[in-house]
Amino acid sequence: MCYIYPAVFYREVDGRYSVIFPDLNDLATYGNDFADAFAMAQEACGQYLFNELKEGNVLPVASSIEDVIAEEDGAIVNMVDIDLKAFERKYGERSVKKTLTIPGWLNASCEERGINFSKVLQEALIARLQAR
Incomplete structure (x- = not known):
């Protein structure tokens, strides 16, 4: 509009x-x-x-x-x-889906520890943006 x-x-x-x-x-x-x-x-x-x-x-x-x-x-x-x-x-704050590729061993280790991929990626991207 x-x-x-x-x-x-x-x-x-x-x-x-x-x-x-x-x-x-x-x-x-x-x-x-x-x-x-x-x-x-x-x-x-x-x-x-x-x-x-x-x-x-x-x-x-x-x-x-x-x-x-x-x-x-x-x-x-x-x-x-x-x-x-x-x-x-x-x-806007609407979430968008992104596809990413990581090594299998990293995926398995993160899943075993219950790591939230989206949260970690958001935090890392925000930190990267703030560093520039």
């Missing part, structure tokens, strides 16, 4: 852009340039909407672009879209 919300992009003195979503409790983010700010706006919007739906809340109605007023000269009002299905596939 795709959602579109207006966002206000403010150019900062250092060239970065701050982004505010008036319809989403003034959700804010920023980016190093306009393209980065737009990508960060999509991520922030997706996370906000994903969490709201996960908690069972009703999503706010999006204002029309004409109704959003930029409070500073030079600010840009733009619509930001997010595909929540794609967002959930990328960031």
